[in-house]
Amino acid sequence: DLGRLDTGWVDAPQHPRQWLxxxxxxxxxxxxxxxxxxxxxxxxxxHLAVDLSDxxxxxxTVFDEPAAxxxxxxVQRDPRTAWLRVxxxxxxxxxxxxxxxxxxxxxxxxxxxxxxxxxx
Numbered sequence: 001d002l003g004r005l006d007t008g009w010v011d012a013p014q015h016p017r018q019w020l021x022x023x024x025x026x027x028x029x030x031x032x033x034x035x036x037x038x039x040x041x042x043x044x045x046x047h048l049a050v051d052l053s054d055x056x057x058x059x060x061t062v063f064d065e066p067a068a069x070x071x072x073x074x075v076q077r078d079p080r081t082a083w084l085r086v087x088x089x090x091x092x093x094x095x096x097x098x099x100x101x102x103x104x105x106x107x108x109x110x111x112x113x114x115x116x117x118x119x120x
Contacts, residue, residue, distance in 0.1 A: 012107030014046055018100040022115060024093070027054060031090045031118030033063075033098055036111040037074055037082035043109035044071040046102035050086055052093035059097065062088035066102075090118030 011018055024030075033050050037043075050063040063086050074082040096115050100108045 008109055008111035010043060010107045010109040012043075014100055014102060014104040014106060014108045016101045016103060018045075018108055020098050020110060020113070021056075022096040022098075022113065023056075024096065024115065027092050027094045028115075029090060029118050030093055030096065030115055032085060032087040032116035033096060034086065034114040034116055035084040035098070036113075037071060037084050037109075038080070038111050039082075040109045040111065041071065041075055041082065043107045044068070044084065045100040045108050046104045046106075047100065048086060049099040049101050050088060051097040051099065052091055053095040053097070054093060056095045060091075062091060064101075085116075087116075087119065 030052065045067045048067040049061055051059040051061050053059045067084065070084055074084045
């Protein structure tokens with residue numbers, strides 16, 4: 001349920017083929033994705049990639065790096081919600097795909113996800 005931090009999705013263990021896809025309904029200006037980690041810090045994505053698409057068929061990767069440093073900062077900024085912020089260069093897309101691309105014995109939990117507008 002969108003906007004609720006008491007629900008979520010989890011898959012365990014982490015493996016390189018996990019992903020979630022968001023359909024914005026129409027092409028929108030995007031500049032980042034945010035994932036609420038909350039108190040599930042052990043279930044953060046070990047390596048995160050973000051892809052954008054105009055048609056859901058052809059994809060372009062706009063972010064691809066280990067997530068641990070960003071999760072550490074998220075927990076330091078606000079331990080209660082710990083929003084993992086993933087910024088990327090402003091672009092236009094209808095579809096946003098978030099991929100967890102590493103292996104780990106821990107799960108990958110997504111409590112809430114937001115697609116962010118480009119930074120002003």
